[in-house]
Amino acid sequence: MTAQMADRFLCNNDQYSLIGIKGGGLCTPKSFGMESEMMSTACYRGFHALYELTEKELILREFTLNEPNNNYVPIGDVKPIITEYYGTYEKLNVIVDFTGKIRLAKDFLREFYIHMGYQKASAYETIYDITIEHGRVLVINNRSEEMKQKRGQFMEQFESGNLKQSIDNAFSLDMDLI
Incomplete structure (x- = not known):
């Protein structure tokens, strides 16, 4: 078994790994009407994300997934860059209503x-x-x-x-x- 790719968070110009969570509302493929399957042994869940956490909101900035049916749908108006194994959505600006x-x-x-x-x-x-309510840091x-x-x-x-x-x-x- 392999260490897993963590979601990443940008905060105050630093990058952090998500290593714990309580609550719900972070993005998954289902959030956008897609499915996922394993990308590699380092990503069993089949997706990973980059978020930005500001004082005012939590924003999804990048999302990479392996959609088993190649059903890569736009996220907002952003289409993915598709490779043989996965699709990556870059330059996203999706406000995330996470509480937890x-x-x-x-x-x-x-x-x-x-x-x-x-x-x-x-x-x-x-x-x-970090305690967050509806995407805002408390x-x-x-x-x-x-x-x-x-x-x-x-x-x-x-x-x-x-x-x-x-x-x-x-x-x-x-x-x-x-």
């Missing part, structure tokens, strides 16, 4: 890499939990110092725990997993 919490991280610490699923907060230097909580104290904890649990549970946890974006 997201965990964003950057500055990955390679020594805590797990070759399966999504990387967890204890493997990054910079971590933020609260930003810097969790970096707390996660520094828990550095590598998920890797330890992954390597010493029940195999099935470790795999399930690796592929989860549950914010309680660190």
Whole structure:
């Protein structure tokens, strides 16, 4: 199994990986009337996205997917750039009405890499939990110092725990997993 491609978020000119989520409303192929199937072992769900998070709104900027029937429909007025394996929609400006919490991280610490699923907060230097209501930021909580104290904890649990549970946890974006 392979580490998975995380959705990415642009915030204040920095790029972060989505490593946790509670709530609903982020974009999926179904949001646009499409289906997806695995793109590669690094993208089992068949799609990934780039969002921009501003003080006022959450915006989908780029969306890549493998549509099994080649039913790539325009998103707004944007048509995809289609390759043999997937289509990419660039320069999107789709306002996203997400309500919930997201965990964003950057500055990955390679020594805590797990070759399966999504990387967890204890493997990054910079971590933020962000509460969003209808696409607007309400609260930003810097969790970096707390996660520094828990550095590598998920890797330890992954390597010493029940195999099935470790795999399930690796592929989860549950914010309680660190």
